[in-house]
Amino acid sequence: MSKDRIPASLGGEAQPPSDQAPGPSTRPRGQVTTRQIAGMRAGGEKIAILTAYDATFAAVADAAGVDCIMVGDSLGMVCQGQTSTVGVSLESMQYHTRCVAQGLARAGGGALIVTDLPFGAYQVSRDQAIRSAVQLMQAGAQMVKLEGGGWTTDIVAFLVERGIPVCGHLGLTPQTVSALGGYRVQGRDDVAAQRLRADAVALDQAGATMMVLEMVPARLAATVTGDMTACATIGIGAGNGTAGQVLVMHDMLGLNLGRMAKFVRNFMLETGEVRAAFAAYVRAVKDGSFPDNGLHGW
Ligand SMILES: Nc1nc(=O)c2c([nH]1)NC[C@@H]1CN(c3ccc(C(=O)N[C@@H](CCC(=O)O)C(=O)O)cc3)CN21
Numbered sequence: 001m002s003k004d005r006i007p008a009s010l011g012g013e014a015q016p017p018s019d020q021a022p023g024p025s026t027r028p029r030g031q032v033t034t035r036q037i038a039g040m041r042a043g044g045e046k047i048a049i050l051t052a053y054d055a056t057f058a059a060v061a062d063a064a065g066v067d068c069i070m071v072g073d074s075l076g077m078v079c080q081g082q083t084s085t086v087g088v089s090l091e092s093m094q095y096h097t098r099c100v101a102q103g104l105a106r107a108g109g110g111a112l113i114v115t116d117l118p119f120g121a122y123q124v125s126r127d128q129a130i131r132s133a134v135q136l137m138q139a140g141a142q143m144v145k146l147e148g149g150g151w152t153t154d155i156v157a158f159l160v161e162r163g164i165p166v167c168g169h170l171g172l173t174p175q176t177v178s179a180l181g182g183y184r185v186q187g188r189d190d191v192a193a194q195r196l197r198a199d200a201v202a203l204d205q206a207g208a209t210m211m212v213l214e215m216v217p218a219r220l221a222a223t224v225t226g227d228m229t230a231c232a233t234i235g236i237g238a239g240n241g242t243a244g245q246v247l248v249m250h251d252m253l254g255l256n257l258g259r260m261a262k263f264v265r266n267f268m269l270e271t272g273e274v275r276a277a278f279a280a281y282v283r284a285v286k287d288g289s290f291p292d293n294g295l296h297g298w
């Protein structure tokens with residue numbers, strides 16, 4: 001699906017980069033679909049995403065205009081107080097997905113729900129991956145996200161063929177923090193950059209609708225977002241050349257247990273109120289003013 005460019009008749013004509021901020025979102029009210037995400041990627045409207053883990057915050061983020069809500073396994077860190085995402089269970093992901101889906105249903109919200117497959121729920125086999133993904137879809141997810149390149153291509157294609165939209169995740173993949181040796185920038189040298197580009201193309205061809213690029217050099221993320229792939233690249237600490245952005249909700253509200261990552265902007269400081277902070281984030285992503293720190297020094 002992601003290989004098919006959206007025809008101009010559906011508003012999918014690619015636009016050259018522009019200094020001018022795009023107008024208000026053309027997304028119709030109601031449920032955001034994978035088709036609309038593909039159209040936004042092709043048409044140049046930036047995709048604004050926040051994480052949420054419960055009904056109330058999900059409904060408030062939706063009302064502020066986020067296109068997707070990610071039920072991230074970061075909940076292990078921000079909700080459960082763990083120091084990594086490695087210990088998060090599939091049951092926890094189901095529970096928080098249900099909370100978010102219920103909140104959106106009750107508020108009449110239409111943001112697309114993307115839930116992380118947690119560590120250990122897709123590494124064993126394609127069988128295990130589809131069973132886990134089905135559990136998340138039945139809990140209310142509308143797309144599942146999994147981390148890694150190379151070896152995941154096969155799993156992504158398998159899920160997509162069976163009707164489960166997939167979001168990839170390359171660069172800093174927190175589930176493999178032990179192997180990576182810490183939460184650090186990825187794809188810096190030529191070999192690592194080439195591997196990331198190859199992984200991105202493979203995920204795109206396997207049918208991924210979206211792809212998170214976490215803590216990679218801005219130039220590399222922008223290259224992957226060019227003609228190389230058709231899927232919607234979503235950056236976090238990856239500059240502003242991606243098709244969209246995501247932040248952990250708590251971070252952009254200025255709330256954290258540990259050290260705040262450099263790529264975070266605290267939207268509470270300029271707004272003083274949660275609803276306004278979410279709205280300011282959506283506006284800043286849509287008009288391209290967040291992130292504003294170019295290469296982030298990496
Ligand atoms: N609250 C929260 N926000 C996140 O963005 C997040 C989570 N939790 N949990 C899952 C992963 C882990 N992530 C992280 C965790 C730490 C850094 C960090 O410490 N970055 C430093 C180091 C940079 C470097 O050494 O190159 C930074 O200053 O940005 C970044 C992303 C992103 N995800």
Ligand SMILES: CC(C)C(=O)C(=O)O
Pocket residue numbers: 051070071072073074075116212236246247248
């Ligand atoms: C930050 C997003 C991309 C994520 O994976 C998470 O919240 O777990």
Ligand SMILES: [Mg+2]
Pocket residue numbers: 072073074085116174
């Ligand atoms: Mg995650």
